[in-house]
Amino acid sequence: MSGLLALLDDVAAIAKVAAASVDDVVGQAVKASSKAAGAVIDDAAVTPKYVHGFSADREIPIVWNIAKGSLFNKLVILLPLALVLSLFAAWAIAPLLMLGGAYLCFEGAEKVWHAINPADHHEDDLYREKLSDAHLEEKKVKGAIKTDFILSAEIMTITLAALPAGLPLWMVAAALAVAGVIITVAVYGAVGLIVKADDAGLALAAKGRLAATRALGVGIVRWMPSFMRLLVIVGTAAMIWVGGAIIVHGVYELGLKAPYLAIHDLAVAASQGVPERAHAAVEWAVTAGIDGLIGLAIGAVLIPLVKYAILPVAGLFTRKR
Numbered sequence: 598m599s600g601l602l603a604l605l606d607d608v609a610a611i612a613k614v615a616a617a618s619v620d621d622v623v624g625q626a627v628k629a630s631s632k633a634a635g636a637v638i639d640d641a642a643v644t645p646k647y648v649h650g651f652s653a654d655r656e657i658p659i660v661w662n663i664a665k666g667s668l669f670n671k672l673v674i675l676l677p678l679a680l681v682l683s684l685f686a687a688w689a690i691a692p693l694l695m696l697g698g699a700y701l702c703f704e705g706a707e708k709v710w711h712a713i714n715p716a717d718h719h720e721d722d723l724y725r726e727k728l729s730d731a732h733l734e735e736k737k738v739k740g741a742i743k744t745d746f747i748l749s750a751e752i753m754t755i756t757l758a759a760l761p762a763g764l765p766l767w768m769v770a771a772a773l774a775v776a777g778v779i780i781t782v783a784v785y786g787a788v789g790l791i792v793k794a795d796d797a798g799l800a801l802a803a804k805g806r807l808a809a810t811r812a813l814g815v816g817i818v819r820w821m822p823s824f825m826r827l828l829v830i831v832g833t834a835a836m837i838w839v840g841g842a843i844i845v846h847g848v849y850e851l852g853l854k855a856p857y858l859a860i861h862d863l864a865v866a867a868s869q870g871v872p873e874r875a876h877a878a879v880e881w882a883v884t885a886g887i888d889g890l891i892g893l894a895i896g897a898v899l900i901p902l903v904k905y906a907i908l909p910v911a912g913l914f915t916r917k918r
Contacts, residue, residue, distance in 0.1 A: 656792045659738060664785035666742035670749045671777035679757050680770055691850040694754055697747040698843030699895060703903060704744065705836035706896025751843060752780055791828070795821040838885050841892025860887045 801814025849857035864883040
């Protein structure tokens, strides 16, 4: 009997250790993933545009397919890569992030260019018209997952950097996995709510028992198109801002500290003219604004470079195959 009690004590002790480890993993994951808030907001703002133009019954399936691709990006590709890089090639993290940041700058600047030069986008519109709905949906999902990969890489890397030094490798891996799942559920749950808001509004307008409820439904239906357009603008701006911030920070990590420090000094100087409680907000706004201008400039340079140099060279290799 005493042996059984001792065994039960051991099992209870092991269970307590396991529970504490789970709490530690979740706590570290939540704390670290909060550092990636900028990229998370970018991800949530960018995704809804990929379901624009599809029938209502395809919106949630499209979001679900993108979410599955996002989880695959984070858990199957980026998590092992982050662990390998942190163990054997930590020096490569900053250049790889900068490459991803350059891609975000390019894609964001390209969207700005298409907005101010609609004629330049005409060929893409014709191509879209020739695609069947199924092929267009597949193309959109692949494009969304490709963009998500860059944003997920940024999210996972920021999360990795925010974890305390000296954690066991298994706990780092578990914290990254938990953070990846939490962020994906939060982002695509929010996206699902956004894209179905107009349907909810229609239901309220048609079936609401109270006049106020029906009026709310009508308001949602009328407001959602403007909100979706605003979200596209925010998503594009966030792409450019996050891309510029990644490059500025990456350059700092590689030893060229002047741009980062200059931006920091300008942000601090700008905050001195406002009440103390607003210092942090002003510093953030100035920093984000300058990062965004840098990102837009980098993207503007990359547009002709990609069009007249990178794509033609890539086309040569594609044709050879």
